[in-house]
Amino acid sequence: MSEPPSQPESGRRVQAVQISCDILEALRENDGAGVSELAAQLDRSKATIHSHLATLTDNEYVVKHGDTYEISLRFVDIGEYAKNQIDIYEVAKEEVDRLAAETGEVAQFMVEEHGRGVYLHKARGENAIQTASYTGNRKDLHCTALGKAILSQLSTERIDEIIQRHGLPQRTEKTVTSREELFEVLERIREEGVAFDDEEILKGLRCIAAPIEHPTGAIYGAISISGPTSRFKGDRFHEELPEIVQGAANVIEVNATQV
Numbered sequence: 248m249s250e251p252p253s254q255p256e257s258g259r260r261v262q263a264v265q266i267s268c269d270i271l272e273a274l275r276e277n278d279g280a281g282v283s284e285l286a287a288q289l290d291r292s293k294a295t296i297h298s299h300l301a302t303l304t305d306n307e308y309v310v311k312h313g314d315t316y317e318i319s320l321r322f323v324d325i326g327e328y329a330k331n332q333i334d335i336y337e338v339a340k341e342e343v344d345r346l347a348a349e350t351g352e353v354a355q356f357m358v359e360e361h362g363r364g365v366y367l368h369k370a371r372g373e374n375a376i377q378t379a380s381y382t383g384n385r386k387d388l389h390c391t392a393l394g395k396a397i398l399s400q401l402s403t404e405r406i407d408e409i410i411q412r413h414g415l416p417q418r419t420e421k422t423v424t425s426r427e428e429l430f431e432v433l434e435r436i437r438e439e440g441v442a443f444d445d446e447e448i449l450k451g452l453r454c455i456a457a458p459i460e461h462p463t464g465a466i467y468g469a470i471s472i473s474g475p476t477s478r479f480k481g482d483r484f485h486e487e488l489p490e491i492v493q494g495a496a497n498v499i500e501v502n503a504t505q506v
């Protein structure tokens with residue numbers, strides 16, 4: 248369940264830990280790298296990079312193939328553990344799978360962490376198109392239907408914190424990039440109970456999402472259906488699929504009370 252706020256903690260930072268984090272991020276972005284490449288990218292000495300890589304390798308967070316270092320599979324274990332700490336994960340997963348099978352499209356479940364949306368489960372129906380999202384993928388909240396569904400249930404103060412931290416970067420010509428317009432969109436979502444992404448993150452892709460609310464008024468996350476504009480149009484886009492998504496969110500909410 249989303250709990251405010253998740254701003255950066257105040258207090259002293261440990262530089263060595265930051266360097267290791269930077270190395271791991273660089274290895275992920277580059278699909279692996281050598282000492283020299285990392286030293287140049289991170290503006291650190293080769294000796295410093297090598298020391299950190301050796302420690303990460305000893306602790307099995309990094310593996311070495313020849314002269315190239317890569318992220319290890321230990322993160323799969325950590326990721327699965329983190330995912331299963333979400334109270335309603337199994338309940339949401341079952342409903343996402345059912346939604347994908349019923350509609351034939353892509354169905355997804357997202358939660359918010361550190362002001363970004365994290366995809367926790369994705370299922371593909373028989374007619375589903377390929378999308379770039381994947382389990383663990385993090386996205387800005389303002390440019391996805393899932394993210395806007397989550398934002399609609401947060402306080403004004405929390406939304407402003409997220410905007411201040413991450414901004415409202417433009418992904419396509421249809422992306423909402425102003426605070427005023429975003430708050431207008433969020434008000435409509437609260438009134439209608441459903442959020443839309445009309446090619447706001449990727450041209451040719453539309454998405455419909457509904458928030459999954461906790462009985463206390465907090466927000467668990469959101470569930471969605473995505474598909475091409477050629478199929479997501481007219482009554483199907485504006486009426487039929489929104490009703491199906493809202494129904495799925497309601498099922499999760501009801502079943503979550505039993506978890």
